[in-house]
Amino acid sequence: MTAELVRGQNHPLSEARLEVRVSAGKPIVAGATLSDEQGKVRGVEWVAHPGAPTLPGLEVSKQAAADHRLAFDLDALPETVHRVTVLLALPSGGAGPVRFGAVAAPFVAVTGLDGREVASYTITGLDTESAVVALELYRRQGAWKVRAVGQGYAGGLAELLADQGLHEARQLAGSINEAVAQGLARSVAAPPPRTPDGDRSRQAATSAPGPDQPHTGPQIAAGDATPQQSPYDAPGPQGASAPQTGYQGAPAPSDPSAVTQPSAPAVGGGINYSHPGRQNAAPPPPPPTAPPAPPGQSAQPVAGDATGWSMEERLYNQVWGMFEDLARTAAAYRSAVDFADSRMEQELDKVLSDPRSRIGGQGDAAREVARAKHAQLVDQARMALDRDLAQLAAEAQVVEPALPAAYARWDNPVWHGYRVPMEIPMALRLGDLHLPESEDLSIPMLVRLPLERGLWIDSGRAGLDDALADSDQLRRLAMDTAVAHAARLLAVYPVGEFTVHVIDPAGSGASSLAPLVQSGVLDGAPGVGAAGVADVLAKLTQRVDLVQMAVRGGAADSLPPGLDTAEQLLIVNDFPHGFDDRAVTQLRYLADEGPAVGVHLMMVADRDDAAAYGPLLDPLWRSLLRLTPVADDHLADPWVGHAWTYEPALVPPGSQVLQQVLAQVAAARRSWNR
Incomplete structure (x- = not known):
């Protein structure tokens, strides 16, 4: 089960070969430092960064990206290394954000090579900082542990590296920024954003619901517990002498639990499309992309418009992205309404605190002005919410018919063409979720398979x-x-x-x-x-x-035959x-x-x-994950504080689809047992 860490918390690591997956929604720099038993970085040769991405037992991405996979082989680290620090930083000198307070909270997860998530940490509370120590992997009594740190530095990489005891901190920070700038200059332009507001950051987890799994990003807390989103299950690369990232010369494919638009590889740079569980196989062609929308209009939604190695994975990630988008836009609307309420109360209190305003019509006029400002703010927030809900509703209309049987409602025509599958799907639909602001918009609630709870x-x-x-x-x-x-x-x-x-x-x-x-x-x-x-x-x-x-x-092979x-x-x-x-x-x-x-x-x-x-x-x-047989708002989302209404995935009254599907399952079982 995944350990969801908070700042300062640690968790044991049972494997030596690991990946640290990072998702931030915007391009960031990822690196790592090695330090000795006293916590000192002995020199620039103990720092892995885009300009020097490989050290013994460690490899990081070569350029800034919204998603990273950092590969570790703890057994291959020098004996003098007692701590590995994972650091994140915003690129300097570009047009992007210059502080972490202006971007989505970075999410980091430690996973095995099979994709199993060991520990995760969402770095919250950042404001003016432009660099942050995310995690520490450290030795303790002969074993390795991971600790959530979340220490930010307003002075950026230079201040962070100096705090690590590196005398050449400022020069190294400059060379890192130069390497990142060169990588960005070589990059192919990214595809147009899917919405007029820019990138749509997607962190799935889970967890949540699926959204259980929902997990990382918004996670659904059912009853007294929060379900964990299990990772994508895929064996790691075979025959590698040292851990390798998915891309050579470009960031690895997006973490399934934190999905964003991938960064483009460098022009002329070779790309190794190796992927856990897939040997010598190129990824499928990218999903169809709608042409850019005219100015002022939203892009036409497309089913499967998310990163992934198969249509099933892309649809899974897209559903999680829709869930997170709905959570964010509802949170923004509620925050705007709360601000409008607070502002109106402050203005009314100011008016009523002056005895002179109670004489004549001065007080009444001030009240009307305060109420008018309040109504204007609420109307603006509602317009933004309605715009986002309309875009999500349009996306749901094209996504729902394209879902495979495991993700689809029982009334989806895909069930009429049902055949017993040859492989286990990634996830299963347990119902639908919606918020009070979106009664007509439901998001499928997907949980990862095999079940973890x-x-x-x-x-x-x-x-x-x-x-x-x-x-x-x-x-x-x-x-x-x-x-x-x-x-x-x-x-x-x-x-x-x-x-x-x-x-x-x-x-x-x-x-x-x-x-x-x-x-x-x-x-x-x-x-x-x-x-x-x-x-x-x-x-x-x-x-x-x-x-x-x-x-x-x-002795798993020695189980009784029956x-x-x-x-x-x-x-x-x-x-x-x-x-x-x-x-x-x-x-x-x-x-x-x-x-x-x-x-x-x-x-x-x-x-x-x-x-x-x-x-x-x-x-x-x-x-256990609590579900109800009727619609009920019992699923809590601690990520943004929503209470989601759950509706079960029931067979439509009078439908024979359940009997037809079970008949095929039973026939396949009889044939298999012969």
């Missing part, structure tokens, strides 16, 4: 309007929602790579479970009664134990009915240990019903 389908009434549904209706809707999610998971996984188990102690979910049972896609009949609960839990607990022992012992190694999903309906103390303990064990070995929970329950167990189950609820 289970799901809790809330069948309770907490926070819901009394007019929505009675208790029985909510329980039925909650189970329908669980079945729709389980069917989607079965549909998007290759045959034999996903298994669903069901515990329904009282049989109350039989009608909702009918599509799964009748199609034959379940591992077995739903567990009913105390005996059924015990059987299913014992089977999955044994699987977790066996896989854990095999992995820890380095063991199902597919991803497992356990649907538990009407908890805690039918659960004794032993069953509750086993469920907690599956929740804690299962996700690491491919066993996930989907609880369909009212949390109040489980209150009898006291605090025993609190960690269980906090570890």
Whole structure:
């Protein structure tokens, strides 16, 4: 699970070969310094920067870019190096911003070569600083750790390098800026911006929602916990003697969790299109780009208009970009309204504090002026919001029909041409998200696969309007929602790579479970009664134990022949009915240990019903992503402080698409088992 660091916090590193991925929304310089046990940089030869991008065990980008991948091999560093400092700086002498307070908060993530995110840090609180120490990788008692630093320097690179103990700080800063300027001069002009306001910075994470994953950038906090966006899973380069970045002579392709328009490579410079998980393969052609819009008009939206190595990845990144754009524009609108309210209150207080203004019409006139200014500010903010919402709505209209089945609603025609896939998709749609300012604009809520956390389908009434549904209706809707999610998971996984188990102690979910049972896609009949609960839990607990022992012992090939190694999903309906103390303990064990070995929970329950167990189950609820069977504004976005309304991805009433898809899944399973 990704560690989301705050300033000063550290986290252990279990791997020696790592990448540090940086996203800032605007071109910045990325570099690194090596320092000894006393924290001193011994000379310019201990600094990796665009003019000298490679040191033993370390490589950085050769020019300024909005996104960077810095490659590290900690075992290859000299023994005298005890600390590696990752530094970021704004290019000097250009037309861009000169302080970090004028750009989006930089985001940095430490990942393995397989793309798995180890730790992340969003550098907030910067203002006049033009250089910042982002992270430190340091030795401690024979092991490496990463620490979030976030120390800014208003004096720029020169001040930062001098603080590192480098005597030639000013000369080195000048040579770095010169190398960056030469790189920018050689660069091909970037494509036109997608919106009249310039670049659209996209940081996905997740996290969030997907937006769960949403992750990094806006992340969705469900219940008591914030879901993590899992990284893109792809093996690293093979046979490399030292870590390499994706591009040689240009920044690496954009980090999937922080997507922006890529910087262009240098003219005449060779480009190595190697990419984790893809050997000797050139990337697909870039997505179609609409012609530049006439002055004063927005660019025509295009599906897949984001960076990525496949259309699926580009659409995923585009959806996350739309989510972030909506979050930003709503935050800007709310901030403008708050400013207008505060200004009007100050002006009215000033008027009322003068006794002379209460005589005659002077006070009334001042009040009218203050209210007119307030209305003007609010109207201007609303116009900007409406403009952005119209652009996003136009983009949603072209993106939604182009989504693959895993990302699409159940009423999307893509399901009518459904075929069992050969590969696991990057993400799964769990529903839609919207804000009060955008009731007519919904953003797909995507979570990364394989799942990193289970799901809790809330069948309770907490926070819901009394007019929505009675208790029985909510329980039925909650189970329908669980079945729709389980069917989607079965549909998007290759045959034999996903298994669903069901515990329904009282049989109350039989009608909702009918599509799964009748199609034959379940591992077995739903567990009913105390005996059924015990059987299913014992089977999955044994699987977790066996896989854990095999992995820890380095003997994954020695698993029993009949063991199902597919991803497992356990649907538990009407908890805690039918659960004794032993069953509750086993469920907690599956929740804690299962996700690491491919066993996930989907609880369909009212949390109040489980209150009898006291605090025993609190960690269980906090570890699950809470979803509701009806629209509810329970998903919190700590990035900009929004409460997002979630709507579940349900099958349209009367539609047979669920049965048709499950029939194909069942037929593929039968053929595979022959």
